Amino acid sequence: MKQLLSTICAVAVAGTATAALADGGRTPITVAPPVVYPVEPETNWTGFYGGIFGGFGPTNVPLVGPLGISIDTRALGLRAGYMHDFGQWVAIGEVSAENTTIPGFPLPAGFNIRRYSIDAMLGYDAGNIMPFVGIGAAQGRLTTPGPSITGSGPSLSVGLAYRPTEHVMLDARVRYTRYSPFGVRLDNTTFTLGISWHQ
Template identity: 35%
Template sequence: MSLRSLVIPALLGSSLATSAFAGGLADPVTPVPLALPPAAPVAGEWTGFYLGGQYGTGHLEEVPNGVDENGAIYGLHAGYMYDFGDWVLGGEVDYDWTEIVDEGAIDGALDYIARAKLRVGYDLGDALPYFTAGMAQAQFSDPGIPTISDTGYFYGLGLAYKVRPNVLVGGEYLRHEFEDFDGTGLSPTIDTFTLRA
């Protein structure tokens, strides 16, 4: 038997053994977790119908004739809003009964103020500051005089806040202006501030 016949099988055997164990003693490869960017804040969803009530105070003024009266107001509102992302548009109707009485130039109680509103607000998540404007109708009555009513306009600011997904609270200030109220020559202004839910 030659040396050559002994060396070649030995070399082949060691080569095969090395191949069989290659990588067998190496440390296992652990995948590195990927760092994901933080999620962007999700804007609040304001789309939908709503219904509620309000309570507050009103101030009636008619400057040339010295009318300057205050009283409570309370009522109901209903509307619809649509959330476009940053901006929220909507429409609303509301009705307020009042306890404002004037015994001077207007001579009567302010029975009610009814409004048709347009609203535009900016979505801050759970808070919605907004501007509102539209048409208003008011009525005065007194047992001794005919009832008078007229239509004017109003504008104002408000803030709604979500305390729960389906519960909103807020406040609203409105300025109402009327010209030549029902042909009387009087031009009263009415400021209202209400808390709403």
């Protein structure tokens, strides 16, 4: 049976080839088009960015032993920076400025609280998602009609950035800063959400 099927197939193939040769090769030979699969473009994080962010968090003032004061704060600010994508890792430098308010405690006229920060961060390139960690320095400033009160200190941050489009970047991060104005320790933890335009 197998031999019979093989013979029939061979005759059919030979007949097709003979027909094609007999008409001078004018019989069209159909070739299946190659299958092309779409390839997701790689996200390149290199470029400048700038945007706005807002958040909230407690500022703790340790007093004596376990005693302390916790003050809820709100933040709204601007940030700008530059990223360089090395392939798997992304180096980031950023500066930011924000205005801080205390819910339920409006500051008198002429008073405001601001924070200025500079950060160096390292991110992991996972496509259009990038987790990152950072270390930096910040200065908190209470401006009054008289002299201003300032306090500076180190900060640590961890977050996640997401690029839904080529030029839009969303991010969420947690930032911890320790200030020491006049020798008084202030521990601030801020949770922020931001949106930026990416070059």
